[in-house]
Amino acid sequence: MKNEYSMLREIKKLRSIRGSGTELISIYVPAGFQLSEEVSKLREEYSQSSNIKSKSTRTNVQSAIDKIIQYLRLYKETPKNGLAVFCGNISDNPGKTSIELFSMEPPLPIKVNIYRCDSTFLLDPIEDIVSTKDTYALVVLDGREATVATLKGLHIQVVKKLNSMVHAKVRKGGQSARRYERIIEESIGEYYSRVSEIINAIFEQSQFKVKGLIVGGPGPTKEGFVKSNTLNYQIKILGVYDTGYTDEFGLNELVEKASDLLKEQEAYMERRVIERFIQEISHGGLATYGYENTKKALLANQAGTLIINNDLEMYMVEYKCSSCNQIVRSMESEVKQKRHECGGTLDPISREDAIAELVGIADEGGVDTVFVSSESSYGKEFLMGFKGIGAILRYK
Secondary structure (H helix, E strand, O other), X not given: OXXXXXXXXXXXXXXXXXXXXXXXXXXXXXXXXXXXXXXXXXXXXXXXXXXXXXXXXXXXXXXXXXXXHHHHOOOOOOOOOOEEEEEEEOOOOOOOOOEEEEEEOOOOOOOXXXXXXXXXXXXXXXXXXXXXXXXXXXXXXXXXXXXXEEEEOOEEEEEEEEEOOHHHHOOOOOOOHXXXXXXXXXXXXXXXXXXXXXXXXXXXXXOOOOXXXXXXXXXXXXXXXXXXXXXXXXXXXXXXXXXXXXXXXHHHHHHHHOHHHHHHHHHHHHHHHHHHHHHHHHOOOOEEEOHHHHHHHHHXXXXXXXXXXXXXXXXXXXXXXXXXXXXXXXXXXXXXXXXXXOOOEEEEXXXXXXXXHHHHHHHHOOOEEEEEOOOOHHHHHHHHHHOOEEEEEOOO
């Protein structure tokens, strides 16, 4: 989570950068893509950029491309999840040029190969990957086959494909109608159980942190599966949708049809966490808030869930007194007078992201971190009333 948080902060910084022309370059290299091919494409772009009329824009674009090529040569192969690189003149002073390069190796695979040169960086693909919070289970099935997968953000990972043995086992022959129907029912039951075993394992291996199951497929088989009671009772079925296919195409169709449900589910989870937090705070229960109290709870292994507002920025700064050399640590926002009690000036010597520190402590202690937005009324209340930092405790 700490790495993802750092990437989100980097993305926020990159979003604030504006080029004076179309001179900011974004490239996305998918997992498994040959870097030599990417370098060849960049050389072509370098050649084409000689047609840019503005001399300063042309120079900045070519400098950025050259910097990216040199950077890619540091890699022997593409990282396992791909690579996102952003480079260009980030100086807001027209008389000064500052070509800077930023790169990210995302927690989930990049699936697109993109080169874009514009006045802003293209950040939506990496932001969709990094800001992903929850994992869902998916299944698309009919009477003949099923495909089970997980969904995290936009990334669908197929877990298992399996075929139904119903048609293979059943041969009508001279059997009575009732016996024939019973064999079919038993075969369908076995098929549902096999599919459920795969889904149950996904939830059990995640210690039931997978948020729920979404079911799809053509025909009535999906409804029969939902009613079969073969799934673990702890698994929540979030929705059932009609799809035309039971393979990867069906999974993509299922995700598209369930998009509104997934958005509502994310908002629901956020609301539930904040409601529990406020309920505990209101009667002096298992919750705390503010940087110092939350950090203390994390270090004491009391915290069960760390809650952070998405928009919160907080930095711990070390100052050194110019007169007595004493070191003073304080939140950047809390130092109003940059003078020590001895009369000397307080000069900053280091600045650390205090939120990243809390997320890092939570990671080390196995504590879940939940980021809440400022767009909902619950998120706004958490930011304004509780300074955007809090924790639900295991014990006091």
